[in-house]
Amino acid sequence: MAMTIEQYTADYEREVALFNRRLREAGVEFQFPENATPAWLPRLNNRHIYQEYFVATEDGRVVYGGYILKHQNFLLGEEIAPIGDYQLPLSEGIISEQYKLIGLQLLYHALNRQPMLYALGMGGIGRPLPLFLKRMKWDLCEIPFYFRILKPFRFLRNIRTLRTSFFRTALLNIAAFTGIGWAALTLLAALRSSQPDRSPGDRYDAVESFGPWADELWNAGKQTCRLAAVRDSLTLNILYPQEDKRFFRLRVYDGDRTIGWAIVLATSMENHKQFGRMRLGTIVDCFALPNSESAVISAATEFLQAKNVDLIVSNQSHASWCAGLERTAFRQGPSNFIFAVSPKLSKKLGPLRDVISELHLNRGDGDGPINL
Numbered sequence: 001m002a003m004t005i006e007q008y009t010a011d012y013e014r015e016v017a018l019f020n021r022r023l024r025e026a027g028v029e030f031q032f033p034e035n036a037t038p039a040w041l042p043r044l045n046n047r048h049i050y051q052e053y054f055v056a057t058e059d060g061r062v063v064y065g066g067y068i069l070k071h072q073n074f075l076l077g078e079e080i081a082p083i084g085d086y087q088l089p090l091s092e093g094i095i096s097e098q099y100k101l102i103g104l105q106l107l108y109h110a111l112n113r114q115p116m117l118y119a120l121g122m123g124g125i126g127r128p129l130p131l132f133l134k135r136m137k138w139d140l141c142e143i144p145f146y147f148r149i150l151k152p153f154r155f156l157r158n159i160r161t162l163r164t165s166f167f168r169t170a171l172l173n174i175a176a177f178t179g180i181g182w183a184a185l186t187l188l189a190a191l192r193s194s195q196p197d198r199s200p201g202d203r204y205d206a207v208e209s210f211g212p213w214a215d216e217l218w219n220a221g222k223q224t225c226r227l228a229a230v231r232d233s234l235t236l237n238i239l240y241p242q243e244d245k246r247f248f249r250l251r252v253y254d255g256d257r258t259i260g261w262a263i264v265l266a267t268s269m270e271n272h273k274q275f276g277r278m279r280l281g282t283i284v285d286c287f288a289l290p291n292s293e294s295a296v297i298s299a300a301t302e303f304l305q306a307k308n309v310d311l312i313v314s315n316q317s318h319a320s321w322c323a324g325l326e327r328t329a330f331r332q333g334p335s336n337f338i339f340a341v342s343p344k345l346s347k348k349l350g351p352l353r354d355v356i357s358e359l360h361l362n363r364g365d366g367d368g369p370i371n372l
Contacts (some may be wrong), residue, residue: 075225
């Protein structure tokens with residue numbers, strides 16, 4: 001079988017639809033984009049941040065797999081370097097032994113295009129892609145997950161990750177309907193909050209876009225990170241465009257001085273596998289001056305409370321953001337958000353277990369908040 005990997009063009013759209021149908025009929029939940037032009041990050045006007053789509057084909061006809069490569073500039077040490085994000089690798093090898101080598105071909109193709117490569121998310125350390133990357137000598141670690149419960153009754157009635165048996169479901173229902181759960185969770189949140197949520201000079205605005213103030217903030221705060229995606233105004237306005245009404249952009253001040261920003265979502269879930277029918281708040285992305293992380297998280301929390309969310313979640317790797325979340329009554333839970341780096345990028349960073357707390361990573365660095 002002559003299998004080649006080629007740039008995805010409109011000529012392959014029909015074959016990709018057939019490929020997706022074969023996966024779907026076999027019970028695979030993921031689907032490859034059926035439009036050859038990226039809807040989120042097309043390559044326009046010599047942008048440094050964009051996505052490319054590639055497909056694996058047999059003799060240029062039938063499509064048996066594909067992957068997405070996101071290109072973006074990162075601060076790496078003291079340099080700005082292009083790094084790739086390996087996204088949504090899919091192949092017919094998931095459902096047929098005959099095509100099991102396609103996954104390897106896709107990865108090698110991506111590494112040939114960009115040896116400085118990472119993958120993010122992936123649903124947990126025990127999932128097929130993280131296990132495969134580990135066998136390929138990639139370094140992996142979990143990005144910490146934090147949550148804050150705002151409405152205990154709604155949380156207890158909907159959190160499916162805890163309602164895994166009849167006995168647990170019954171206990172959670174009792175806790176919800178008797179008020180015991182509300183009292184316990186409220187007390188726990190109060191005990192975990194080690195400082196007031198807001199200082200007298202703090203305030204925030206919801207803004208339509210990022211301006212020069214974001215560039216000044218990036219230049220002033222980036223020195224605390226060993227690795228961070230460039231978060232200047234140009235990049236942020238591409239990632240979170242004004243016309244995308246899902247995103248709320250919060251600019252946080254101390255007096256008249258900008259000290260940080262946050263990107264948040266408020267999403268009404270419907271039959272979600274983890275969150276049921278909760279209204280979920282997500283701190284997707286953020287940046288701040290050193291020692292201002294708690295103020296940004298508090299502003300995001302206050303904004304999301306006003307949006308009537310039941311629960312707020314965030315994945316953050318940097319020690320300062322983890323500490324800021326803990327100071328503002330967030331708790332750490334099990335994480336299914338995995339960061340994996342190729343051998344060449346690992347050599348630049350060092351072992352992830354030693355440096356992860358110096359890397360600024362969150363959901364803004366992945367393939368978008370597609371599940372939130």
